[in-house]
Each structure stands twice: as structure tokens, then as C-alpha cells.
Amino acid sequence: MDAVDRAIILATQEGLPLVAQPYHAVAERVGITPGEVMERLGAMLKSGIIRRIGAVPNHYALGYRANGMTVWDVPDDRVDELGERVGKLDFVSHCYHRPRHLPDWPYNFFAMVHGHDRAEVERKALQIATLLGDADRSHEILYSTRILKKSGLRIFG
């Protein structure tokens, strides 16, 4: 990543311009050609610096009012294999292996589940439990009760 990539990131981290030729608009701000903007964005997509180019929906506005962080105590030597499988479930939006904090926090696997209500989240958590089988030593669902802050990530600038 060089100074030009950084300039492109700065020009797009708030969003892509809503004009017919958005990459031309970015090119003008950065001072390079539109072709180079597209080429560099493509390279950053390929290397994983950009996860994707697209829209982020607001869960609540789409009717997904229950946001359950399901947390699981899974044997460490099985978490990678099982994590890949849970990540493929169509209702899991993120899932991670994270450290435990014993004795307060025994859970090492997190899967975020969105549902229209808590009953739906619970049905989905049951599907995860079924997939995990005896690797599910214990689990809980933590619902969000209030958004205290949501400002989005700002990487530069």
C-alpha cells in the first residue's frame, strides 16, 4: 500500500460518490486517472485490504430487531473446523475464535445471529448447537439492549 492507495482510501472511506461515474469522481479528487482508481481498487479487493464494495443495510430497518451474540465454549482443537462450518450458515453474519477469560468468561467462539425477534434467534442458535453437537460444552445468547455508540470505523484522517 502506498500514498496513492492511502489517498483513495481517504476519498472513499465515507462512501462511494453517488454519481454516474463514481471512479472518475474519485480520480479527480486523488489526481490520477479513472483507470488507475479501478485498477488499484481491484488490487486491494484481491489482496483483502477491501473486503467488498457494496451497501451495508441497517438490520433494524429491515425488521431484524433481535441481535443475538451467541457465545460458545468449544474445545480449542475443534474450533477452526467448526468455525468454518458455522460461518457458512446463512443466518450467521460474523463468527470468530476469541480468547476465554476464566473463570468469568468460558466462551471462545462467537457467532452473531440476527432475527426478527428473540424466538427466531433462539431457533437459529439451536441450529448452531445441533451442528456443534458434543463440542457445545455450554453456550449463552447475549442480546443487545441498547446501542450506546455507533460511529463506524474511521481508519485514516
Add this chain to the structure above:
Amino acid sequence: MELDALDRAIINQMQGGFPLCANPYAEVAQQLGTSENELLARIRRLLGDKVLTRFGPMYHAERLGGGLSLAAMKIPAADFERVAGIVNAMPEVAHNYARDHALNMWFVLATETPQGQQDALDRIARETGYPVYDMPKIREYFVELKLCA
């Protein structure tokens, strides 16, 4: 706001894979059977009404050299608002949620460098007087985007 069939198709179609070409909105509009102007107007409205929170490239913080972590705290109810005020005031805190658990405050810390994480965690512990449970990801599993409108 009420969403019609075209709004839903736009939301479903545009969660990833936006084309890298001179006239990308025209290309997506054609796939959706609408016009470029209509698509742009709809995206503006969906963003304005906060049905979409963002549209554009989603950058991967750690691959840009930054630090990112999830952290939790156990705060007594009587002290919750004071601590939330301190945590929310830190620019490194990107999201903060109250959750119904003994660990009742969960936030995401984004810092310009990985080293910045520990400084931010130490500062939160010092200023609030409560321990912070740091839970940086050890591994992220493949997840597809699939929120259906």
C-alpha cells in the same frame, strides 16, 4: 420507511460485488431492470432514511495496519451511565452496546496501530476504575453476506 420490491432487490443485489467499470450504476441498474437515475435516487433515499448505513468499499482495518478488538466490562447498574460516558467519549471506540449479561458493556476498539490497543484499554481501565476484558479475534471464519431484505 416502506420498502417496495425494487428497494428490496437493490438492497439484496448491492451488498457486495459492485462493478469496477466506468458506469457501474448503469450496469447494476440494467441487472435490476431499472434505470441508472432511478437506482441512484433509490440509493440516496435508502441512505437518507438510514435503511442503508453506508455504500462503498469496506476496508479491512487490520490489513491497513490498524488494531481492532472487541472488549467487555462488568459495570454495576448505578455506575453504568458514567462509565458509558467515558467509554463513548474515546475516539477509538467505534461501537458500544449494552447487553443483558453480567458483562454488560461491549465495545469495539479501532486504533491506527496494533500498539494503540493496549494504551486505549489501559486508559479505559484507569479512567473508569473497572477491569476490561480484552477479546481480540484469534481467527475470523469465512462469512458470506446474506441479510435478506
